[in-house]
Amino acid sequence: MKIFNSIKWRLQIWYGLILVIVLTGFGFTAYQLERGRLFGRIDNELHRRVGILANALRRPPPPRGLDENGQPFDRPPPGQFSDGNPPEQNPRPPLKFHLPPEAAGLFDANDLNNFYFIIRSRDKKEIDSSTNQPPGKFFAIENTLLNLVNRVSKSQDFSSKPLPVAYSFGNYRNAVEVLPSGEEVWVGCSIAPELKELQLTALKLTGIGGIILFFGLAGGWWFVSRALRPIENISAAAVKISAGDLSQRINVAEAESELGKLAAVLNSTFARLESAFAQQKQFASDAAHELRTPVSVMLTQAQTALNRERTAPEYRETVETCQRAAQRMRRLIESLLALARLDAGQEVLKRLRFDFSKTVSDCVDMVKPMAGERGAKIFTELSPVEITGDSERLAQVVTNLLTNAIQYNLPDGEVRVKLESQNGLAVLTVSDTGAGISAEDLPRVFERFYRADKSRSTGGNGLGLAISKAIVEAHGGTIDVASEENVGTTFTVRLPIDA
Amino acid sequence: MRILIVEDEPDLLRSIAQALREEGYAVDTAPDGEDGFYKAENYDYDAIVLDVMLPKMDGWEILKRLRKIKKTPVLMLTARDQTRDRVKGLDGGADDYLVKPFDLDELFARLRAIIRRSANKTTNVIEIGEIKIDTALRNVLLKEKPVELTAREYALVEFLALHRGEVVTRTQLYEHLFDENESSLSNLLDVHVSNVRKKLGAEFIVTRRGHGYCIE
Numbered sequence: 240m241k242i243f244n245s246i247k248w249r250l251q252i253w254y255g256l257i258l259v260i261v262l263t264g265f266g267f268t269a270y271q272l273e274r275g276r277l278f279g280r281i282d283n284e285l286h287r288r289v290g291i292l293a294n295a296l297r298r299p300p301p302p303r304g305l306d307e308n309g310q311p312f313d314r315p316p317p318g319q320f321s322d323g324n325p326p327e328q329n330p331r332p333p334l335k336f337h338l339p340p341e342a343a344g345l346f347d348a349n350d351l352n353n354f355y356f357i358i359r360s361r362d363k364k365e366i367d368s369s370t371n372q373p374p375g376k377f378f379a380i381e382n383t384l385l386n387l388v389n390r391v392s393k394s395q396d397f398s399s400k401p402l403p404v405a406y407s408f409g410n411y412r413n414a415v416e417v418l419p420s421g422e423e424v425w426v427g428c429s430i431a432p433e434l435k436e437l438q439l440t441a442l443k444l445t446g447i448g449g450i451i452l453f454f455g456l457a458g459g460w461w462f463v464s465r466a467l468r469p470i471e472n473i474s475a476a477a478v479k480i481s482a483g484d485l486s487q488r489i490n491v492a493e494a495e496s497e498l499g500k501l502a503a504v505l506n507s508t509f510a511r512l513e514s515a516f517a518q519q520k521q522f523a524s525d526a527a528h529e530l531r532t533p534v535s536v537m538l539t540q541a542q543t544a545l546n547r548e549r550t551a552p553e554y555r556e557t558v559e560t561c562q563r564a565a566q567r568m569r570r571l572i573e574s575l576l577a578l579a580r581l582d583a584g585q586e587v588l589k590r591l592r593f594d595f596s597k598t599v600s601d602c603v604d605m606v607k608p609m610a611g612e613r614g615a616k617i618f619t620e621l622s623p624v625e626i627t628g629d630s631e632r633l634a635q636v637v638t639n640l641l642t643n644a645i646q647y648n649l650p651d652g653e654v655r656v657k658l659e660s661q662n663g664l665a666v667l668t669v670s671d672t673g674a675g676i677s678a679e680d681l682p683r684v685f686e687r688f689y690r691a692d693k694s695r696s697t698g699g700n701g702l703g704l705a706i707s708k709a710i711v712e713a714h715g716g717t718i719d720v721a722s723e724e725n726v727g728t729t730f731t732v733r734l735p736i737d738a
Numbered sequence: 739m740r741i742l743i744v745e746d747e748p749d750l751l752r753s754i755a756q757a758l759r760e761e762g763y764a765v766d767t768a769p770d771g772e773d774g775f776y777k778a779e780n781y782d783y784d785a786i787v788l789d790v791m792l793p794k795m796d797g798w799e800i801l802k803r804l805r806k807i808k809k810t811p812v813l814m815l816t817a818r819d820q821t822r823d824r825v826k827g828l829d830g831g832a833d834d835y836l837v838k839p840f841d842l843d844e845l846f847a848r849l850r851a852i853i854r855r856s857a858n859k860t861t862n863v864i865e866i867g868e869i870k871i872d873t874a875l876r877n878v879l880l881k882e883k884p885v886e887l888t889a890r891e892y893a894l895v896e897f898l899a900l901h902r903g904e905v906v907t908r909t910q911l912y913e914h915l916f917d918e919n920e921s922s923l924s925n926l927l928d929v930h931v932s933n934v935r936k937k938l939g940a941e942f943i944v945t946r947r948g949h950g951y952c953i954e
Binding site for chain 1: 747749750752753754756757760817818820837838839840841842843
């Protein structure tokens, strides 16, 4: 069953079948040609002899060929009767036949060809025969032969004389001609050498065919294996991948062939799968990591507090610490949920027309107390721009950018917020005068849980920019960052006005 | 026993420190990697609790640098629980590894274990004549009867017992029994020693003049 499921085997079986048919056809034809050639030669000989004997029967005997009664034994030429009367059909004196001397040599018992003959009258009586008759039933095929002769005579044109018909019987081949007057001339010979030769030919043909078949199948196997090797590579790689090793790739040797292209497509799919899996894994591990610290705080706090009796202020402090940890977890969970919803496209964004500058100035007002605490000054330059979208979500983006700008600023730093309309886009820039982001961190700031400073001192969870990016992109916009170390960082949000 | 905790999450640092102090340890704290390494380098702690993710210098780096100069037992605390990280920590010279979030009891037990191992002891019970010290239960038995000791007195007995046969200097005792925030009045140690002698017998702690104290 397995063999028939394999393309390789199926191809090989079909290929073998076709090869066998072609070889058989070829061998059979070659055999027939050879047989025709050999038998044609024999038949020619037989026909020649039949002709000679038939002529001898028709022709008057030579002078010394008169029989005892001084009558010629030959019958009169067709259409002519010796006595001028219509020939009486019966009884007719049995004909006497003498082998013409020129034909005697053709039926020598010692001759290599070993021809023999029998001449029978119309009532199947033997008139004459050679001495070297084959053993066995010579006339066993008589009826078959005669039928054949009749059929041939019927199918023949009347104008031409009936041909002698040749037929094989065992190791012998015989030809017979029935004269119009009813006499039968049988000539035969042994064809044992020819049959032997034919057998040899058949053997040779079979041998050659077998060799060709063997090399054909071997070559076919090689070709099929070669042609299917890329598929095997693909399937081997796919098996490893399905077993969990996503780093596997198909080795693409011939990029231009059909399979090469398939392999390239599969490789790029595998690469995407791998990076998606890696991202997912990283995300889950980061999320778990972010949750571990607040859980540790709560656990240690609670266990320490429970170790012995505490005063009311001590309990209060413990509860406050636990609350801080719990709130941190809540923020993280909310962020994770928001990201998950944005990822899945489940977050339903409102599509309302609103003035984005109003949203931005509200956000600026909201973060002003925080800026005041850190001694940062906020400068705004807002032109009214109407856009379509979810003002609440976009406010989240603006607030996030503003708090980042304040948090990562130097003491007494500046935050510049600018909103303008450019080529059908609402362009918002938020710049700070902070320490900037190093070139190596810059491309990764929008990654989830990525933080340029490895400490958790700023209190964020590393998801703010990732969420902002997701929200902006859900609005069909873009968010970019440019930064120069010790000069400052600028975030640019571009949103389509007619979304 | 004096322990250093290096942890950047302030609430966690505070609560671990409090819990360990209540267990009778002298505790120093460091909120970032640089401070942590500075302290680990300059004091002989009995153990260090080291977080992996730290600002300024991460836990791996501190461990790497510390191992070049000291054998102080280190317990790594981390939020990552992948085998790869654990192997990295242990191969890097950490003596044990604890994944956040953890139970305080487990932290205590692991700390006791690494301190015990560094003193080449295999069990929690140290027997000296008729005195039995159980470092897990933190109690002392004299002729199978429990003896009431203050936390400081117990710490003194435990430290000397773990270094049995060695002469422990007064400076060493100060370093291991008092943390960085305590004013170490020199006669405070004498008070503790005399209290222990009253409770466990005068010969239990031998004074080597000019050198320090010893349990023989």
